[in-house]
Amino acid sequence: MSKVAVIVTDFVEDVEYTSPVEALKQAGNDVTVIEFEAGKTVKGKHGVNIKIDKTIDEVKPDDFDALLIPGGFSPDQLRADERMVDFVKAFLLASKPTFAICHGPQLFIQTGLTKGRKMTAYVTVRPDLYYAGAEVEDQPVVIDNNLVTSRAPDDLDQFNHAIVDALK
Template sequence: MKTIAVILTDMFQDVEYQLPVVAFRKAGHTIVHVGLVAGSMVKGEYGTPIHIDKAVRAVTAEDFDALFIPGGYSPDKLRIDPDAVRFVRDFFTKEKPVFAICHAAQLLITADVLKGRRVAAWMSLVQDIKNAGAEYVDKEVVVDGNLVSSRKPADIPAFIHEALAKLS
């Protein structure tokens, strides 16, 4: 089974985190919460508490098989941290699976990994995605190489299906 890094900080979108993580664990995969400070607690927009296992500055893509980025306000907060940006970029350099939903595209834009890609994300990011050199696709899930992306919570079942397919 695979080890999946989940990068997040305060104000992640609870259901965009919860449902994929439950599915990943049910399939036998290991989840490691990566954040800004190891040992800290972060909370989702609706109060879901998450214990951060590892600090992003202390890990690399080599430590994991895949990366999951939940949406909410968390990606926007993470994109100002150089270590978080490096960590995300490293998964693309190594062509490891990356699962990004909703506002997760903000972190991908800052990591400068979207040029020439097809991406689904929250509608308010359409112009940002185009400016990053990618094609916005208004579908429940888009698979482009190592990247699986979706727009919103309603897309989670299709997102989970494609993410699990990448892990098999």
């Protein structure tokens, strides 16, 4: 069983949170949802309510084995907070399993660690990754060592399979 951190805030793409989290839990992993404020409930773009377990100030990367970053408008808000960026950066530097879908890879740009990494993202995020030095592919799932990225909700089956496999 792995301990997986999920960083999220309002306007996350609902299914990009619910589907991977369900897959991770069904595979026996422990999931902790992290945001700016504990005990709060954030709302997805389509109305899903997500209860926050811990604040970013209450956790450290060493508490977790892996990280999940769902897409939607959430990653754009998260990347404006240096604490979130530092949290993500620590997972990448430690080569811990790190998973991001759709707009989630926006956070990697803020870390300065995209150069030479293979990844994918939503169509509008791919040029940003490219300009930040990533090797961008238009595939449902791109795996670069412990970094697993995916494009959009249509790719969730492949993404979920890949992230569960990465934790075996």
